[in-house]
Amino acid sequence: MIQAVKVSLEVLNDRLDPYDHLEEILDKINRWEPKVNAYAYVENMGKLKEDLGRQLKRKGRLSGVIVAVKDNISTSWMPTTAASRMLSGYIPPYNATVIEKLLYEGAVIIGKTNMDEFAMGSTSENTPYGPVHNPWCLDCTAGGSSGGSGAVLAYGGADLALGSDTGGSVRLPAAYTGTVALKPTYGTVSRYGLIPYANSLEQISPMARTVKDLALLYNTIKGDDPRDSTTLGVEQEYPIDRVDPGKTRIAVIRELMDGVDEGILKIFWNTISLLESHGFTIDMVSIKSLRYSLPAYYVIAMAEASSNLARYDGVIHGNRVKECRGYWDCAAKARGEYFGVEVKTRILMGAYVLMEGYSREYYVKATKLRRLIRDSLAKLFKDYQAIISPVSPILPPKLGEKLEDPVKMYTMDVMTVTANLAGIPALVQPAGIISGFPIGIQWMGPVFSESRLFGLASIVEDEVGVITPLQ
Amino acid sequence: MARKVTIGLEIHVQITGAKTKLFCNCPVDYRDKPPNTNVCPVCMGFPGALPVVNRKAIELAVTASKSLNCEIPEWLIFTRKHYFYPDLPKNYQITQYKTVAGAPVCLGGRLDYIDPKDWSIHSVGLDRINIEEDPGKAVYEKGGIIGSRVVLVDYNRSGVGLLEIVTRPELHDARQARIAVENLLLTLWYLGITDPRLPGAFRVDANISVEGGGGRVELKNIGSLIEVERGLRYEILRQTKIVDAGGKIARETRHWDTVKGVSKATRSKEEETDYMYFPDPDLPPLRVTRSMLVKAEAALEFTPLKLWSDMNRYGIDKGLAWSIIRELDLAKTFRTALSIYRNPHLIAWMLGNVVKGLRDKKGLEYVPPAVDIAYLAELLDRNIVHREMVKFVILPKAMETKESVKRIMEYEGKLPRGDALEKAVEKVLIEESKAVNDLLRGRKQAFNYLIGRVMRKLDGKGDPREIAEILRRKLNGLI
Incomplete structure (x- = not known):
């Protein structure tokens, strides 16, 4: 094509x-x-x-x-x-x-x-x-x-x-x-x-x-x-x-190699060999903070999601249900009816991490981790021009x-x-x-x-x- | 029994001086527009529409903060405050918050205000000022959200910039609270931040507690200066009676009913709402630039307090001064007229006594331009007119007809009409050839002599400055 x-x-x-x-x-x-x-x-x-x-x-x-x-x-x-x-x-x-x-x-x-x-x-x-x-x-x-x-x-x-x-x-x-x-x-x-x-x-x-x-x-x-x-x-x-290739150092990050499927690893290392044969320098490095990427990511994503999705209450945005009484009842029913399970889960978790008393433990901590991750990558990029990694640890489920x-x-x-x-x-x-x-x-x-x-x-x-x- | 009263105020003021809403280009002027016609995807919170900060609104907020002696952070952060309500399109309001998501436009600060009872100057501390967006306006079938079958919402107002000004609980009586708000609004009006005369341009919530009562009550929905005093008086009396009878005051929110003149409980117990604050990811922190601060500093040249101290220095009567200061157009006219002709007393008398009096008694809103006021002051000084004439004839006519003072003077026969002045000058130039020759040889006194001759010809009615101008023109280039 x-x-x-x-x-x-x-x-x-x-x-x-x-x-x-x-x-x-x-x-x-x-x-x-x-x-x-x-x-x-x-x-x-x-x-x-x-x-x-x-x-x-x-x-x-x-x-x-x-x-x-x-x-x-x-x-x-x-x-x-x-x-x-x-x-x-x-x-x-x-x-x-x-x-x-x-x-x-x-x-x-x-x-x-x-x-x-x-x-x-x-x-x-x-x-x-x-x-x-x-x-x-x-x-x-x-x-x-x-x-x-x-x-x-x-x-x-x-x-x-x-x-x-x-x-x-x-x-x-x-x-x-x-x-x-x-x-x-x-x-x-x-x-x-x-x-x-x-x-x-x-x-x-x-x-x-x-x-x-x-x-x-x-x-x-x-x-x-x-x-x-x-x-x-x-x-x-x-x-x-x-x-x-002579001026390009590529990093493989240890923390991004955990629990990866064998087939995926095989293709990955083949690619590394191929790049080395082109003359690239490839090093294995470790960035400890990346261990926290996933929890930091999900806390921030869900917090923002719960906020963004608040607007769907059936007044201006989102569909309305027929049977309901009063604003809060109608909003709750519309949200109950029209959001899928995964969306509701994330809204609830997002609201949880933003609640007073929990926000410091979750949301604020996640933003600190985020800064840490950003800084450690910026530091890595002083010595390396790129990072190569697998995309998913598993084959399509x-x-x-x-x-x-x-x-x-x-x-x-x-x-x-x-x-x-x-x-x-x-x-x-x-x-x-x-x-x-x-x-x-x-x-x-x-x-x-x-x-x-x-x-x-x-x-x-x-x-x-x-x-x-x-x- | 008189008990110690503690009052803190939360004053919401629309930033109408910004011309457009806080995060979109819709005009702030929503009044008199059909419902939901002053909106766009941004202020309606459409999914994917994004807020963009109105720079002018930020500049004005910085100016307000400067004028109120605030600590202004280098970076402003906008925060989302979440609550479900039909008048809030996104179900969160973009505002600013002190902790977690930090940095409102003003921290601390102090409002200085003049008490017109004895001309003393007082201060009330400020907790902070937030910049935030106004919600839409909900109209309920049954007056309240509970029990109404139908809610009508008009989003024309949604997204208009607000300053939320929060005082410390340092006020102690209703009148004082009203005066503080009045002074505050006056300052913001002078600085071009808001126009307090527009309906809905400001709203006041008050926290009130009386000694021995226990809890504090938040009184909401106060929409005018008079209501500030009325509402607070009522609430103080209500609480005092309860405490005097041995009762306690529950912490609650009450609604001020303007029509009935009573406060009503809105919820039996104040709910501790969790607003789930966090910084708005659509709005990067905004730097308060040097140029914003310079602009703010320049604007502070003209504030009610500054004008007050200037007028005191000139020795102007305090009541007269206050009557000018209270109205922005009079204050502006005073300032400009004074820069043209330096007689503060005459100018203050005309504006604060005559113009203000006619405005109050006859409802005449028009103020003659500052040049005319300055001109009249000069004519008064030169005894070409006298005060009675100005007070009873010239200014009333000027305000009624919006004609220039000069035209009115001509009409009233106080100034030669039309080309009478020209003709008189021409005549004098012919008759006084010797003086003209002297002048041409460089004898400056001859000039004043010629002016005097022209005035005499006009029976003292001419304006010497204007005569001088004509003389110069006639002797074109020779002197």
């Missing part, structure tokens, strides 16, 4: 019929969706053709490119439900900034992808649309929470996809579906229009099948936004760097398996949450296949090192090859 970076040029030179390209994608959606369930909403054909006609005229770098968008990113003409019954039927009155940027560059938004409700989950099973199935193994999870976006790319149901990453939500799906994803430096992509889960941790994140496509999508959506005070006011491009044990599900995020706590970029790419499962590796670098991560990932990609879309 054609790479997204080539679409607009090929269309311009009449070597690609953009309508054929759209139909090819729709064919794949028709073929795969009944099994995969990765889309929460697909725009109808007539509207898509109309959009395509209009967007081709823009002659932007994404003209003719078909993009899938996670269901928690606001689109003013399509439902945006964050896979919650609370928001079923909600069409926002405005577009997210990233959507405006995609439209400006000529992209066509094909639909909204399935996900864990309010992005809370690592398996894309906490959803009223039914679980996302992994195209590589239909009774397995595609990872979460942006599982829909990963799965769509894996079977060719879009050229590019947007996800959001709060603690690994684009990277776990990328690892499980054989695609690439970048959790950008915090503050380089506007969150305006992203239905919030944990504001201080999350970024809207690009997903693709190749590193070049990933860089294209990232460079399209990044940039300062006056409507988001947490964007950093940095205006720069992030091209793919040519990385000099069977659907239903992980839901039984929430703590097990949370440990799936152990290798990914550190980047969110520290605000640093993290890129995941496929590094091989073991017994039919694609295996991902993760790159992390200091803030604003996206170009370097693209460069490092390109080296691996050139050796391993691109493994999706599946036929």
Whole structure:
């Protein structure tokens, strides 16, 4: 299948019929969706053709490119439900900034992808649309929470996809579906229009099948936004760097290697050998504070979640129940009725860690740990240009398996949450296949090192090859 | 029996001077707009819409803090305060908090205020000032949230910036509390932070306890200066009676019913609400910059207390001074007029006595411009007009018709009309050729002589400054 970076040029030179390209994608959606369930909403054909006609005229770098968008990113003409019954039927009155940027560059938004409700989950099973199935193994999870976006790319149901990453939500799906994803430096992509889960941790994140496509999508959506005070006011491009192995020291972190599945380890060490053969220096180092990443992450994420989700009481935001009396009764019933179990769990835990008397023990302590983790990574990056690690300690679990044990599900995020706590970029790419499962590796670098991560990932990609879309 | 009373106030003041709401671009001017038409995704709390701090509001808050002798932190932190209520779109309010999530715009501080009873100056300590957003306005079918089947909410006000000014419990009677609030509002009005005349621009909550009572009562919903005194008087009396009869005062929140003039318990026991404060992750800490502090410092040149001490220095009667200071337009006119013509007594008399009197008695709101007031002061000094004329003819006419003082003087025959002045000058120049020659040779006294001749021709009605101007023009370039 054609790479997204080539679409607009090929269309311009009449070597690609953009309508054929759209139909090819729709064919794949028709073929795969009944099994995969990765889309929460697909725009109808007539509207898509109309959009395509209009967007081709823009002659932007994404003209003719078909993009899938996670269901928690606001689109003013399509439902945006964050896979919650609370928001079923909600069409926002405005577009997210990233959507405006995609439209400006000529992209066509094909639909909204399935996900864990309010992005809370690592398996894309906490959803009223039914679980996302992994195209590589239909009774397995595609990872979460942006599982829909990963799965769509894996079977060719879009050229590019947007996800959001709060603690690994684009990277776990990328690892499980054989695609690439970048959790950008915090503050380089506007969150305006992203239905919030944990504001201080999350970024809207690009997903693709190749590193070049990933860089294209990232460079399209990044940039300062006056409507988001947490964007950093940095205006720069992030091209793919040519990385000099002689000047690049890579760290493997002991704390991120615990309890990793053997197959995953095998691919990981193969990749390390490959990099060494290119002349990279790779050292094993230890950062003790990373042992606290997971608890610190969950305390902060849940605290912010309980606050963000308070607005859904059925007055302005969220659906209402018919039978109720008075404000508090109606709010309580609506929240009881329309939030899923995982969301309620996190709201309750978040409220708990913020309660007077507990806040110091949990929330405040977690923010201190966060600072400690950030500082120790900053120190590491004085000596090392990048970190390499596995993405998940385990292969994609069977659907239903992980839901039984929430703590097990949370440990799936152990290798990914550190980047969110520290605000640093993290890129995941496929590094091989073991017994039919694609295996991902993760790159992390200091803030604003996206170009370097693209460069490092390109080296691996050139050796391993691109493994999706599946036929 | 008279018991010692302790009062602390919590005053919410809208930052109307910021022009737009605290975190979005909707105007602060929501009054008279149809319900829910002055809103946007941000102040309606739509999922994914993000707050962006209004710089002007922060500057004004810093100015307020400076004027109240506060300690201003280098970094301001915004905090989320959670409670479920239909008028709060996000079910949390963005505010500031002292502990955990630290750093409100003002810590400590002191409000100095003038007591117009004996012109003494008092102080009340401040605990802190928070910057926060106003909620929407809920209208209940049955007057309260409990028992009402329908609640109507208007979010036009939602997101307007507020200063929450919290005093220490250092006030001891109702009148004093009212005066302190009045002085505070006056200062904030001078500094362009708020317009206290707008309905709903400020609200006061008061904590009141009487000696021997035990608990303190929070009295809510006081919307005007008169109500501050009335509500507090009522509450002090209510508590005193209970304590005198051997009873105890339960810690509770009571609602001030303006219409009935009584306070009513809202909840039997004050609930210890847990607001689950934590710093708003959508708003990075905001640095109080050097330029903000410089701007604030400059604004402090004009405050009621500063004007009060200036007027005292000029020896202006204190009652007269206060009547000017209490009204911002009079105070501003005083300041400007004085910079044009330095006779503080005459200017103060015209504004504080004449203009203020006409405003109070006849409801005339218009204040003649400062140049006109300065001009009249000069004419008074030169005995071209006398006080009775100014008080009973010129200023009333000016305020009624909004005509310039000069036109009114001409009309009243106190100044030559139209080109009479020009003609008189021309005549004198012809008649007094010797003086003109002297002037041209450099004898400066001749100039004043010529002015005198023109005045005489006009029966003393001309304005010497204007005559001088015409003379210079006529002798174009020669002198």
